[in-house]
Amino acid sequence: MRRYKLLLLVLTVISFTSLHAQDPVIEKKVNALLKQMTLEEKIGQLNQYTGRIFTGPQSTEKTNLQTEIKNGWVGSMLNVKGARSTREVQELAMQTRLKIPLLFGLDVIHGYETIFPIPLAEAASWDMDAIKRSAQVAAAEAAANGIHWTFAPMVDIARDPRWGRIMEGAGEDPYLGSLIAIARVKGFQGEHLGDTLSIMACAKHFAAYGAAIAGRDYNAVDMSDVELWQTYLPPFKAAADAGVGTFMNSFNTLNGIPATGNDYLQRTILKRKWNFKGFVVSDWNSVGEMLKWGYASDSADAAIKALTAGSDMDMEGRIYRRKLVQLVKEKKINIALVDDAVKRILYKKFELGLFDDPFRFSDEAREKTITSDPQHRQIARDVARKSIVLLKNNDQLLPLAPSDKTIAIIGPAAKAKRDMAGSWTVNTDSTTFISLYEGLASRMSSDKLLYAKGGTVQHSTGEEINEAVAVATKADVIILAVGETWDMSGESKSRADLRLPGDQEKLFTALQQTGKPIIVVIMAGRPLVFNNIADKAHAILYTWWLGSEAGNSICDVLFGNYNPSAKLPATFPRSVGQIPLYYNHTITGRPYNTQKSKQYLSVYIDEENTPRYAFGYGLSYTTFEYSDLKLSKTSITNNDSIIVTFKLSNTGIYTGEEVAQLYLRDEVASIVRPVKELKDFAKVQLVPGETKEIRFVIAKEKLSFYNKELQWVTEPGKFQLMIGTASDNIKLHSSFELVNGK
Ligand code: BGC
Numbered sequence: 001m002r003r004y005k006l007l008l009l010v011l012t013v014i015s016f017t018s019l020h021a022q023d024p025v026i027e028k029k030v031n032a033l034l035k036q037m038t039l040e041e042k043i044g045q046l047n048q049y050t051g052r053i054f055t056g057p058q059s060t061e062k063t064n065l066q067t068e069i070k071n072g073w074v075g076s077m078l079n080v081k082g083a084r085s086t087r088e089v090q091e092l093a094m095q096t097r098l099k100i101p102l103l104f105g106l107d108v109i110h111g112y113e114t115i116f117p118i119p120l121a122e123a124a125s126w127d128m129d130a131i132k133r134s135a136q137v138a139a140a141e142a143a144a145n146g147i148h149w150t151f152a153p154m155v156d157i158a159r160d161p162r163w164g165r166i167m168e169g170a171g172e173d174p175y176l177g178s179l180i181a182i183a184r185v186k187g188f189q190g191e192h193l194g195d196t197l198s199i200m201a202c203a204k205h206f207a208a209y210g211a212a213i214a215g216r217d218y219n220a221v222d223m224s225d226v227e228l229w230q231t232y233l234p235p236f237k238a239a240a241d242a243g244v245g246t247f248m249n250s251f252n253t254l255n256g257i258p259a260t261g262n263d264y265l266q267r268t269i270l271k272r273k274w275n276f277k278g279f280v281v282s283d284w285n286s287v288g289e290m291l292k293w294g295y296a297s298d299s300a301d302a303a304i305k306a307l308t309a310g311s312d313m314d315m316e317g318r319i320y321r322r323k324l325v326q327l328v329k330e331k332k333i334n335i336a337l338v339d340d341a342v343k344r345i346l347y348k349k350f351e352l353g354l355f356d357d358p359f360r361f362s363d364e365a366r367e368k369t370i371t372s373d374p375q376h377r378q379i380a381r382d383v384a385r386k387s388i389v390l391l392k393n394n395d396q397l398l399p400l401a402p403s404d405k406t407i408a409i410i411g412p413a414a415k416a417k418r419d420m421a422g423s424w425t426v427n428t429d430s431t432t433f434i435s436l437y438e439g440l441a442s443r444m445s446s447d448k449l450l451y452a453k454g455g456t457v458q459h460s461t462g463e464e465i466n467e468a469v470a471v472a473t474k475a476d477v478i479i480l481a482v483g484e485t486w487d488m489s490g491e492s493k494s495r496a497d498l499r500l501p502g503d504q505e506k507l508f509t510a511l512q513q514t515g516k517p518i519i520v521v522i523m524a525g526r527p528l529v530f531n532n533i534a535d536k537a538h539a540i541l542y543t544w545w546l547g548s549e550a551g552n553s554i555c556d557v558l559f560g561n562y563n564p565s566a567k568l569p570a571t572f573p574r575s576v577g578q579i580p581l582y583y584n585h586t587i588t589g590r591p592y593n594t595q596k597s598k599q600y601l602s603v604y605i606d607e608e609n610t611p612r613y614a615f616g617y618g619l620s621y622t623t624f625e626y627s628d629l630k631l632s633k634t635s636i637t638n639n640d641s642i643i644v645t646f647k648l649s650n651t652g653i654y655t656g657e658e659v660a661q662l663y664l665r666d667e668v669a670s671i672v673r674p675v676k677e678l679k680d681f682a683k684v685q686l687v688p689g690e691t692k693e694i695r696f697v698i699a700k701e702k703l704s705f706y707n708k709e710l711q712w713v714t715e716p717g718k719f720q721l722m723i724g725t726a727s728d729n730i731k732l733h734s735s736f737e738l739v740n741g742k
Contacts, residue, residue, distance in 0.1 A: 022277055026350045030343050036098060039325055039335075042342045045075035045100065046313050047321040048281065051089075053079035053426060055107060056284030061318060072096040073321060075345055076103040076281075076313060078151075081427055086146025087362040094358060101349055101358035105281075108150035108188075108199065109168060109424035110134070112141035114376040114548050115433070117387040118422045118525060119154065119184075121544030123170040123569035124618070125386035126659045126683055128183040134383045135187025137376050139199045144370035145427070146362040148352055149200040151248060151281075153184035155235035156205055159580040161570065162215025164493030167422060167525035167545075169210065171569030172582045172615060174231050175678045178238035185242040193245060194353040196360055203239035205250030205283060207265050208232045215579065216494045218251045226671060228254070229706045231584075237274060245278045245348055249311055251286050258295050260286040261302075266310030279312040279344035287317040299323050304333055312341035377549055384546040384553035390564040390619040391540040397517055398539050399560025399621055399654075400477065402443070408450040408475035409437055410468045410511065412457045412504070413483045413523045420550040422525055423490025432548065436481050436521065439551025443559065450475050457485045460503035465510045472511050478518045479558070480508060480537075486545070489525025498529045498576050508533055521554060527572040527613075534612055542568075563621045565657035565683070567726065572613035577604065583615040583727040584674040614728035616661050616678070622652030622688065626660070626723060626731035635737045638714055641699035646723060646732055648694050650686035657685045662696050663727065665720040670707055676722060703738055716740050 034042075049065060050056075055078075068074050069092040080089050086104050093102045110116045116134040125131065135153075142150060157177055158166040170180040181203065190198030208228060212219035223232070236247070247270060250259040259265055260282050270276045287306040288299070296302035303323040306314070314320035327333040353360055390398070400407075413419065417433040440449055454460055454468035472478045482504040487493065499505065500522075509532065511518055519539040522528065523546075533540065541564070543554055556562040573581045588602040592609055595601065603609055625648070632643035648660055663676035679702045682694050698721075703714045716738050724730035 022347070026347055029350055029355070030346045033098070033100070033346060034339060034343060037342070039328055041072045041098060042338050043320060043324045044073040045342045045345050046324070046338070047074055047318070048076040048078060048105070048313050048315045049074055050078050050316050051080035055079060055426070056316060059285075059316065059318060066092055069093055069102070070095045072098070072100070074102060076105055078105040078315065079426065080104055081106055081145055081147060083144070083146045083362045083364040083367040087359055090358050090362060100346070101354035103148050103345070103349060103352070103354070104146055104361070105149040105151060106142065106147045107152065107424050107426055108138050108142040108147060109152050109154070110422070111138045111380070111547060112145060112427055113371045114141060114380050115421050115425060115428050116380050117384050117546045118167045118544055119169055120167045120171060120526070120569060121387035121546060122383060123176065123180055124389050124544070124566040125383065126176065126567055126681060127386050128179055130383045130386050131180055132183040132187035133379055135184045136190070137379050139188045139190065140197045141371050141376065143196055143199050143361055144363070144367045147199055148354070148361055149202065149246070150188055151202045151204060152188065153181055153201065153203065153239070154205065155181040155203050155239055156210035157232050157235065158210035158570065159582040160210070160212075160215040161498060161527040161573070162494050162496060162576065162579060163210060163212055164217060164489045164495065164526065165491055166210070166570065167489045168424070170235070172571060173569065173584070173678050174234040176569060177235040181235040181239040182242040185239050185244045189243065189245065193348070193351040196366070200245035200348060200352065202246040202248050202281065203236050203244045204248035206236060206247045206259060206270065206280070207250065208254050209250040209252050209259070212252055217492045221252045221254050223255070225710055226706050226708065229710055233269070240270070240274045240276050247276065247278065247280045249280055249282055249286060251283050251289065253293060258286070258290045258293050260311050261290050261295055261305035261309045263309040271310055277344070278348065279341065280310055281313040282306065282311045282315045282317060284315050285317040287311065287314050287319045300327060300332070303327060307333060307337050307341065312344055380547055381549035381553050381556070384549050385556045385562040387544060387546060387566055388554065388557050388564055389542040389566040389568055390557070391542050391613060392534065392537060393619055393621070394538045396621070397519065398558065400558055402559060404448065405476040406448045406450060406474065407440065407444065407477050407479060408452070408472045409440055409479045409481065410452050410454050410472060411481035411507065412453060412455055413481035413521070414451065414453070416481075416523065419483070419486040419523065420545050420547055421486060422545040423486055423493065434549055434551035436551045436554050439555035443555055454507045455503055457483065457504065458502040460507055465503070465507055468507060469510050469514060472514050472516060475516060478511055478514070478516050479521060480511060480518055481521045481523065482508070483523035484525055484528070496576065498527070498573070500528055500530050505530065505532055508537070512536060519558070523550070527570050529573060529575060529612070531574060531612065560621065560654070563654050563656040564618065565620060565659065567616050567618035567659045568613055569615070571611045571615050574612045575607055577607060578611070581611055584677050586672045587675050610728070614726050616659070616724075617726035617728070620654075620656040620658065622650055622654040622656035624658045624686070624725065625649045625651045626725075629723065629732040629734055631721070631734055631736060633736070635739055637739055638700045641697050642736055644696040644698060644721065645693055647691050648684055648686065649691040650688050653688050655685065655687045657683055658725065659683045660694055661724055661727070663722040663724070663730070664698070664702060665722070666703070666705065666715075667718045667720060669705065669715050669717065671705070673705060676727065678727070714738060
């Protein structure tokens with residue numbers, strides 16, 4: 001029996017290692033190098049300082065970075081960029097005894113020089129190839145600028161638009177989020193690390209950061225294990241399986257334990273269960289912040305707790321640097337833990353080829369040609385137009401025909417450029433961006449294009465509004481561009497009020513008095529609340545922040561050069577009081593449908609239960625019809641699968657793409673299951689009159705869930721199957737049974 005167990009263990013180890021195979025040649029080199037390293041040199045590898053850009057609170061400690069690097073006290077730098085600067089700093093590392101190269105990390109979140117739509121916008125494309133291409137271009141530009149490593153993708157599920165960082169992720173759904181995590185990791189990392197057109201990725205923030213209580217950034221998180229595993233961990237697991245090189249932990253606590261000091265997350269789940277071989281970097285001083293949380297009594301205690309829990313590298317916290325040598329000497333921390341962390345970091349440096357040539361990413365000639373490659377703008381424009389969601393289009397006002405109509409472009413966002421970059425642009429010159437106004441001006445004769453600003457995002461005076469109305473009166477159609485400024489969504493930009501800021505709604509109401517048709521273009525970093533506009537505008541485009549090619553891509557949609565195909569990756573509430581609001585909720589014992597009386601039902605007495613716009617929603621200029629749903633069988637076992645087919649037809653007059661969505665509901669289970677869950681989708685292009693057969697396969701994996709013992713199981717019973725154009729607009733229904741049977 002013992003022998004059998006041993007064999008099982010060996011087999012498990014072998015199967016794990018083949019999944020995440022480590023290169024024995026590199027391992028040998030890592031071990032040989034480790035043997036030569038002093039304790040101080042080892043601790044140095046675990047230390048990461050920022051350059052002169054601060055993407056977090058500045059440390060009060062005076063540090064001579066040059067001396068620190070030359071003395072081998074630094075393993076990685078963040079926020080140093082450009083071929084020349086990275087070369088200069090790397091040269092300092094080459095003066096150390098063992099010449100271990102530095103790793104240069106940067107937040108390349110949605111582009112480097114060419115800025116792509118914010119990640120939430122790209123998620124709206126539901127187009128994995130486009131998302132991957134965007135990451136590839138960002139990686140190529142960053143890699144040519146000396147960067148080895150991006151702190152992306154952020155794969156945090158977010159169900160709360162008050163949280164400003166919802167803009168950095170893929171929205172609320174674990175299935176869509178997992179596919180996007182894979183696309184981004186593969187896009188950034190390419191075929192293999194070390195290719196100078198790619199950079200190492202980092203899945204962040206591990207874990208559950210998006211569930212900060214009340215949507216306030218850096219706040220505590222409290223959730224059940226089932227919720228953690230079912231909703232928040234899947235995109236991280238997907239990133240790990242896709243071979244992501246690193247993970248970053250997070251600022252929040254999870255059920256009382258800071259993520260940085262969280263052994264369950266980093267050791268039990270990530271490094272043991274998932275067999276993750278890369279390294280974990282802390283978030284900006286998150287090791288030090290354990291003191292503020294009241295989880296560590298002093299810096300030494302924080303260092304012990306973080307390293308023991310599996311945080312390998314200390315980002316700008318300086319605590320490992322100050323404390324670990326002494327702690328090892330005093331035997332308060334086991335050297336084996338240090339060695340493991342160092343090995344993980346060195347392995348990545350070898351994989352990136354930095355020991356062969358520490359300057360291989362810092363090549364000024366390559367930097368010039370790659371950064372200014374005009375093709376990148378074309379790719380950005382393509383991804384951007386795929387990210388625009390058409391929320392409303394009364395009487396087919398859009399697309400606008402190129403005609404002799406006069407257009408009034410009004411609003412504080414009309415000429416916005418910097419805002420289009422969002423909050424994560426550590427390297428770009430937004431003066432080269434195309435604003436909506438410029439996009440329009442390049443297509444229209446100047447006497448047909450009228451403009452008024454109508455105020456700022458924060459405030460409009462009566463005069464500004466009057467001027468806007470006067471201008472609008474002379475036009476046939478009004479385009480009103482409103483939204484947020486770049487610093488209203490993003491890190492530490494939580495909002496308690498999600499209405500359009502300032503007087504932008506007032507501006508809309510004033511323009512409405514002209515009686516002209518109004519197309520509202522909303523440029524923002526998160527789902528906003530704009531009920532009046534939603535009710536009264538003739539057409540609405542939700543464009544998020546689209547990056548360098550914002551204006552051109554919006555015009556592509558306005559004039560029908562591109563037929564919108566995006567679908568919301570996050571629910572838009574009617575009011576803040578409904579938050580958190582998400583499509584895959586459970587039903588309650590007193591569900592409300594459309595009953596007359598709301599008494600004793602799960603409702604608000606002053607608000608609807610339904611969202612303003614549901615997850616998966618988005619219109620097209622054409623219309624689609626769903627028909628002929630067929631299931632190959634209506635009863636399956638765990639070893640079986642069902643082939644689902646249906647017909648999708650383009651019944652309108654434009655070529656267009658539809659995202660057909662498959663949802664399942666497990667009717668009865670040992671733990672209450674959501675009313676529906678996205679399990680598959682297909683993005684399909686159809687010309688007018690065309691019909692295609694769409695096919696989905698349903699097998700065990702799509703029917704499984706975490707039970708209360710956290711086992712990934714299926715349970716026999718009935719499942720509802722729903723296929724639709726949005727989570728709240730199901731076109732085809734069926735059901736099937738999962739039965740026991742071998
Ligand atoms: C953010 C991270 C980011 C890091 C480095 C932190 O404040 O939470 O997402 O990667 O700064 O800039």
